[in-house]
Amino acid sequence: MPTTRQQPLRPRNEVAPMTAASRFHLKNGILHAENVPLPTLAEKFGTPLYVYSRQALHDAWDSYHSAIAGRNVIVCFGMKANSNLAVLDEFRRLGAGFDIVSGGELARVLAVGADPGKVVFSGVGKQVWEMQAALKAGVKCFNVESEAELVQLGQVAEKMNVVAPVSLRVNPDVDAHTHPYISTGLKENKFGIAIDDAVRIYQRASEIKSLHIVGVDCHIGSQITDVSPYLDALDKLIILIQTLAGLGIKLSHLDLGGGIGIRYTDETPLTPTTLLDNVFKRLAQHKLDSLQIVLEPGRSLVGNAGVLLTTVQYLKHSDARNFAIVDAAMNDLIRPTLYDAWHGVEQVCPTGNANTQIYDIVGPICESGDWLARDRRLVLEQGELLAIMSAGAYGFTMASQYNTRPRAAEIMVDNDSYHVVRPRETLESLFAGEQTLP
Ligand code: LLP
Numbered sequence: 001m002p003t004t005r006q007q008p009l010r011p012r013n014e015v016a017p018m019t020a021a022s023r024f025h026l027k028n029g030i031l032h033a034e035n036v037p038l039p040t041l042a043e044k045f046g047t048p049l050y051v052y053s054r055q056a057l058h059d060a061w062d063s064y065h066s067a068i069a070g071r072n073v074i075v076c077f078g079m080k081a082n083s084n085l086a087v088l089d090e091f092r093r094l095g096a097g098f099d100i101v102s103g104g105e106l107a108r109v110l111a112v113g114a115d116p117g118k119v120v121f122s123g124v125g126k127q128v129w130e131m132q133a134a135l136k137a138g139v140k141c142f143n144v145e146s147e148a149e150l151v152q153l154g155q156v157a158e159k160m161n162v163v164a165p166v167s168l169r170v171n172p173d174v175d176a177h178t179h180p181y182i183s184t185g186l187k188e189n190k191f192g193i194a195i196d197d198a199v200r201i202y203q204r205a206s207e208i209k210s211l212h213i214v215g216v217d218c219h220i221g222s223q224i225t226d227v228s229p230y231l232d233a234l235d236k237l238i239i240l241i242q243t244l245a246g247l248g249i250k251l252s253h254l255d256l257g258g259g260i261g262i263r264y265t266d267e268t269p270l271t272p273t274t275l276l277d278n279v280f281k282r283l284a285q286h287k288l289d290s291l292q293i294v295l296e297p298g299r300s301l302v303g304n305a306g307v308l309l310t311t312v313q314y315l316k317h318s319d320a321r322n323f324a325i326v327d328a329a330m331n332d333l334i335r336p337t338l339y340d341a342w343h344g345v346e347q348v349c350p351t352g353n354a355n356t357q358i359y360d361i362v363g364p365i366c367e368s369g370d371w372l373a374r375d376r377r378l379v380l381e382q383g384e385l386l387a388i389m390s391a392g393a394y395g396f397t398m399a400s401q402y403n404t405r406p407r408a409a410e411i412m413v414d415n416d417s418y419h420v421v422r423p424r425e426t427l428e429s430l431f432a433g434e435q436t437l438p
Helices: 038-045 054-068 085-094 103-111 128-137 147-160 195-206 228-246 272-285 299-305 335-339
Strands: 024-027 030-033 049-053 073-078 097-100 119-121 141-144 164-171 211-217 253-255 292-295 306-317 322-326 345-347 357-362 371-378 385-388 409-414 417-422
Touching: 030 038, 030 049, 038 049, 038 306, 038 385, 038 409, 049 054, 049 299, 054 073, 054 085, 054 272, 054 299, 054 409, 073 299, 085 103, 085 409, 085 417, 097 103, 103 119, 103 128, 119 128, 128 147, 141 147, 141 211, 141 253, 147 164, 147 195, 147 211, 164 195, 164 228, 195 211, 195 228, 211 228, 211 292, 228 272, 272 292, 299 306, 335 371, 345 371
Parallel strands: 049 409, 073 097, 073 292, 097 119, 119 141, 141 164, 164 211, 211 253, 253 292, 322 357
Antiparallel strands: 024 030, 049 306, 306 322, 306 385, 345 385, 357 371, 409 417
16 A cells, blocks of 8 residues: 555645536635535534535436437445435435345335335345345346355245346456556456356356346446456457357346546546446447446446545644644545545645645544645645535445544535534443443
8 A cells, every 4th residue: 555645736726626517615705515614513513423414315326317218227336435324315306226236225215115126135245144135135136246145046036935036247357457455357366257167157147046136336446547458358258248148148247346536636537428328339330238227327327426534633744744723534544545545635724824844644543544635835824614525425434433423413505505414423432231240
């Protein structure tokens, strides 16, 4: 893992450019979420605080919705990116299905009344109880990641006297050109079934009566900005689909996973339209465009729909560095320290003071890795409010209670109103289930 200071220095006014459609914007000199001033939320609910924009969820959904119009495509939100019930319910209402990876995620989608027929179940380590729960619910498909899992799923389904719909997650061995921790489609990754073994395992699946083969699946990585890795994977899957057809194994869907990136700083990620135009063109060339396409986007549906608000506790200057010690930490947002990820940092009430300094934005946790941003040129004062941008994906869902810190509250802004969609955890709740010894 690179831990060096790689982030480019940027003049204050250039940080985290927001797209025209951004729902987090300056109004009367104060950063707002839609029409709600962020200081109002910080005063009312305290910091650290996750704030989401309902309209931004709709904007992101619309980019998929327009891309799938007139095509046989189902969008299953990769809910590991943000699994708050309010977010799930919003996407359910908009027509999304869900990509789940655990019995816990299944419980969440069922809690919002999602249609299990639009739920795909991914993940390398599905347990028996999770398979049982998903079979009982009637999910659309299990994305099976190994031969051992296939056999186990067959046995679980047989015992329940049901037939499990399966798709094999194939590892196409392509480079998604993204961070190694979020790259999943290479041979050396733990994910999926090696493409060279896929035909044999499909044949084995076809012989298990309690399994019904419905599709093929791949997910090559996350924060992908270019269409070419998808097309490299697709080319390999097309060959597989044709080979299977020759053996009498006919698939009804092709799941291309998630992975479309977002703009954190100056990336220009591919759009759903670019992806699907290319995919359908390629499928048509092989007369395979009658296949249903499944997509599992996570980050691109929620990443830029959320910010993490935090207050500067102290400024600390040493010979080597300037630190802004804030009340959010790696337990609230682990992406910077885990992936060396870059999140924009915005002053919520910019002063216009040109007297900038270069700061590291760090949290109060007892780890040197507890940082949120490095080498940022900012004008900062003790007590001021900052927004860590693009925190709607893999922010709260990866949060922990390390250092016995309650997880932050989550607020959903809707035009000029707002809703607490998860209150801040109380201190008592953090150790409520624990017992001292007799
Ligand atoms: N489908 C499967 C099978 C996945 O494993 C993932 C993400 C997705 C869909 C959604 O991918 P997305 O559209 O969000 O790229 N925590 C990391 C990202 C890990 C992604 C894991 N799998 C981060 O914060 O960057």
